[in-house]
Amino acid sequence: MPPLPRLARPLRSARTWMALGVLAPIGMLAASGLMLFDLRQDAWEKSEQTSKNLVQVLERDIARNIEMYDLSLRAVVDNLKAPGVDQISPVLRQLVLFDRAATAQDMGVMLVFDENGDSIIDASAVPARKINNADRPYFQAHKAQADLGLYIGEPMVSRLTGTRTLAFSRRINKPDGSFGGVVLGTLKLSYFTRLFSQIDLGRDGGINLYLRDGTRVMRHPYSEADIGVNIAGAPTFKGFLRQHNGSFVETSARDGIERHYTFTRIGDLPLILNVALSTDEIEADWRVKALTIGVIVLILCGLTIALSLLFGRELRRREAMQAELERLSLTDALTGLPNRRAFDDAFARASGGARRSGKPLSLLIVDADHFKRFNDRYGHQVGDQVLQGLARCLSASVHRPHDLVGRVGGEEFAILLPDTDQAGALRIAEKVHAEVSTLSIGSAGIGAGAVTVSIGLAAAVQNGAEVTELTDLYRRADGALYEAKAGGRNQTRCAKLQDSSAGSQKRGFLVVNGL
Numbered sequence: 001m002p003p004l005p006r007l008a009r010p011l012r013s014a015r016t017w018m019a020l021g022v023l024a025p026i027g028m029l030a031a032s033g034l035m036l037f038d039l040r041q042d043a044w045e046k047s048e049q050t051s052k053n054l055v056q057v058l059e060r061d062i063a064r065n066i067e068m069y070d071l072s073l074r075a076v077v078d079n080l081k082a083p084g085v086d087q088i089s090p091v092l093r094q095l096v097l098f099d100r101a102a103t104a105q106d107m108g109v110m111l112v113f114d115e116n117g118d119s120i121i122d123a124s125a126v127p128a129r130k131i132n133n134a135d136r137p138y139f140q141a142h143k144a145q146a147d148l149g150l151y152i153g154e155p156m157v158s159r160l161t162g163t164r165t166l167a168f169s170r171r172i173n174k175p176d177g178s179f180g181g182v183v184l185g186t187l188k189l190s191y192f193t194r195l196f197s198q199i200d201l202g203r204d205g206g207i208n209l210y211l212r213d214g215t216r217v218m219r220h221p222y223s224e225a226d227i228g229v230n231i232a233g234a235p236t237f238k239g240f241l242r243q244h245n246g247s248f249v250e251t252s253a254r255d256g257i258e259r260h261y262t263f264t265r266i267g268d269l270p271l272i273l274n275v276a277l278s279t280d281e282i283e284a285d286w287r288v289k290a291l292t293i294g295v296i297v298l299i300l301c302g303l304t305i306a307l308s309l310l311f312g313r314e315l316r317r318r319e320a321m322q323a324e325l326e327r328l329s330l331t332d333a334l335t336g337l338p339n340r341r342a343f344d345d346a347f348a349r350a351s352g353g354a355r356r357s358g359k360p361l362s363l364l365i366v367d368a369d370h371f372k373r374f375n376d377r378y379g380h381q382v383g384d385q386v387l388q389g390l391a392r393c394l395s396a397s398v399h400r401p402h403d404l405v406g407r408v409g410g411e412e413f414a415i416l417l418p419d420t421d422q423a424g425a426l427r428i429a430e431k432v433h434a435e436v437s438t439l440s441i442g443s444a445g446i447g448a449g450a451v452t453v454s455i456g457l458a459a460a461v462q463n464g465a466e467v468t469e470l471t472d473l474y475r476r477a478d479g480a481l482y483e484a485k486a487g488g489r490n491q492t493r494c495a496k497l498q499d500s501s502a503g504s505q506k507r508g509f510l511v512v513n514g515l
Helices: 008-080 090-097 137-144 190-196 235-240 279-329 340-357 371-378 380-396 422-437 473-486
Strands: 107-113 119-122 164-173 179-188 206-211 216-220 245-251 258-265 271-278 361-368 404-409 412-418 453-460 491-495 509-513
Touching: 008 090, 008 107, 008 164, 008 179, 008 190, 008 206, 008 245, 008 258, 008 271, 008 279, 090 119, 107 164, 137 164, 137 179, 179 190, 190 216, 235 245, 235 258, 258 279, 271 279, 340 361, 340 404, 340 412, 361 371, 361 380, 361 422, 361 473, 371 380, 380 404, 380 412, 380 422, 412 422, 422 453, 422 491, 453 473, 473 491
Parallel strands: 453 491
Antiparallel strands: 107 119, 107 179, 164 179, 206 216, 206 271, 245 258, 258 271, 361 412, 361 453, 404 412, 491 509
16 A cells, blocks of 8 residues: 555544544543433432431331330230239229330320220329210220221320320220220320431421321421321322332422422331432532533543543553452462451351341351471471361362351361351261361371361351341350360360340350261
């Protein structure tokens, strides 16, 4: 190909720079647009996660307190059926029927009404303060329906204290099953005011608690006019009824402000809790960032493209170096196994997974027996070969991808077994003993069976709805290892499981001899 004319070369170079001069700003603007879009998404995701966390915390607190009050009501209903209760003195009967929940900070009144609606027993006074509540909706509801269970009424003003309360009630049946009255416990709305006031949701944010029929029980910020209002026909409330929990964006029928609503039903109770954040406030910080970034990009876009290329090349080089250093920092140089740092990270992840899933988690601590003798007799080089051989034996004993074999110090190794109970961990321990029994170091004249290990085993198992003993799993396994050492070595000792149902901890060790 003949050489280009001298004028053509500068022309082509000029065109290249012109193309770059056009494409670089376009590319930069496109990247900035994507970045701003991601920032907006991050702002929304952060807002959604914050709202979900708040709803969960508030829901648990409210459910726990209502459950406590309901247990007190159940106790009154059950104790009224006990023989002789109606024969004892009023003071003693009050002590028998009502527990200390009746004196809680936000508890209103706790009363027993007969079938006519007259108060006959009062948790706060002997004799009972006289009042007739036969006209109250909760009394009429229990009278009309025998299997109503716990009834939560609309917010009301107490006739005894004059304060706004939320009523919880249960039906009392006579021996023949007919209506015998109602036991009532009220919760002051100040409980919700105090609970919600600790949270700052911005100028236009709010927290609402509704009954399932649309009646507002409480709103934060508090407004007396909002309490007891029914919004069953509002689009926002219809959104709450579509599912048990979730989130959506809707314009409030109350003040016309668009908000992001995160809601949940409180257990099986007829209560709906929601946290609402103004969409303008969610995006307020993002708008400032978008304006700032946009101006900077427009001014510096020409220079930024060149710097980005250089920076990207340097960043890739550094990231590669950092990845290699990270890999080396998590690996034991002698055995090639994960080191203590990697084990700690894996143990934390496995513990969190066990807590969430309720599945068992087991841990083996493996220690070479009389390892110092090998070093003293054969030298450190042979000792290193023994450790490398042990690492191979331990690695050959597990096959699942999420099982971890690591060297946690000196001649001590750890085997982490997620989703494995004590019986399964014992099988792994027996396999470790079997593998180690075949280990030999030919160059040093160490035959099979000369190297043995002691193993301490601990398991955290499912107990009811949660997994226990994760926090002290390593300590228990280490204690079992010391028992194995003290018991003659070349064996496995199992730390006994915690008996949490008895309210005490029973510790001990189970012995499994090695091969």
